[in-house]
Amino acid sequence: MPSIRTIHTPDGFRDLYGKVRKEKIQLMGRLEDVFASYGYEDIETPTVEYFDVFASDIGTTPSNELYKFFDRDGNTLVLRPDFTPSIARAAAMHLPEEAFPVRLSYSGSTFVNAAEYQGRLKESTQMGVELIGDGSADADAEILSMTADALKASGLSEFQVSVGQVEYFKGIMEAAEVSPDRIEEIRQEISRKSGFVLGELLAEERIDPAIARVLERLPGLFGDAAVLEEAWALAPCARARAAVEHLKKIHALLSERGLERFIGYDFGLLTKYNYYTGIIFSAFTYGTGEPVARGGRYDRLLGHFGREEPAVGFGIYIDQLRNALARQAQKQPGHPLKG
């Protein structure tokens, strides 16, 4: 008998073969076709990067969930937990000024050393794109319509891309003159959609009642295009109004492409990763409790690598997407879609 260590894969890692592997390759092929049809060019970056590329001020994964090790010189290396910082690094390093705007697509494994027993893969496949060097609403709309087209091409018929704008919240915080550590607490309550705790927090902080009313509305400020009008009416300052204007522009562009039924807006969609600077979005569907894709604008990320370029992109979680597709296919008419 071989020992357990020689025949089993470690927790969170697995073999894929036969029909399942074939389906995964087909799915990835369909997404590649969508990326190519938008004129995106594939880029390969290494699986291993210096820790600094994913350090806390840049990365989206907490340090204790990174797979870390040392090279012979004692530098800390990590297995990439996601692609965006790697792509930003590579673009800043290799591409000449005149190459921008540049459209890059990627595909490969990412590694997150998450807690045990969560039914989570530690190595998972991600595919995505980055549009670097274009800060316009058109660029945002291009990325959003690619997300919708890619999910359609994957075989999903019912999904929703929920779009937020972090500038709206940042604008309100500026108008309310809240201290930075309080901003984080308020942000957390809003992104948990927890209106009642938020109310207490705002009262404690003695925020201007007019602005507090806007903040208390934020957890519920999501839905179809109508919510853009409400957000506009609520906006207490020019910066927040500009954020809504920006989304309206994107909405018009997406409507031209006939994609509005897949898009929703959520002004309470915020994130603790300070690298997002404009739109931020998640794509949801039935059959999985987590988003199948995520993305947003991160205009300051390339600056960390020595070049100032605006950028926007998204990543699709292939394994989540496959789960969702499999569960939706199992569905008998009239039966629940719950896994």
Add this chain to the structure above:
Amino acid sequence: MEDRKRPITIALTKGRLAGKTLELFEKCGISSAGAMDKDTRKLIFENEERGIRFFLAKGPDVPTYVYYGAADIGVVGRDTILEENLKLYEVLDLGYGRCRMCVCGPESARELLNSGETVRVATKYPNIAKEYFRQRRQQTVEIIKLSGSIELAPIVGLSDVIMDIVETGSTLRENGLTVLEEVCPISARVVVNQVSMKMENKRISELVQKLRNALKV
């Protein structure tokens, strides 16, 4: 998305909380035929007409069911939500199941607690305890995880203090323990899966609004 046949699944915490919550749903006109029956061995109860189904789970499992989308909505104590620390939408404070998360021990432990020395804490809530002592008190602690009758730990010398929920404090008093510090207030909360909130927004919002109204009556 308009398919009314897809039921909204609600996970309830077994025990007192479930009883109160089912009563509240009853007030909203949503009966859960059979779920109140204590002798039943059925695990899941469906109200087909309303397109809602309920199941009962152990407290710490409720956030897990909701997080993975196996349930759209969960009703669970804030203590469990804090301890499990999963990304969920917390949309309503039901106001019942009220108690306090406290650090308790014999009066003699108060000095040790404030001395800055390493304290041994027994608890069902290791994550909350770690967060509280490290972040809020900036104190080194040894945490011992237990699954019940936490009050026993300081009496038999397993730990210096305990962290647990306190309702009336009578169990503490009977065992010569007292509340040394209050950590935070606790009550039953309604949590929602982040995907369900978007995909089934209308039905879930209506349901939450009904519950909110029923609470005011």
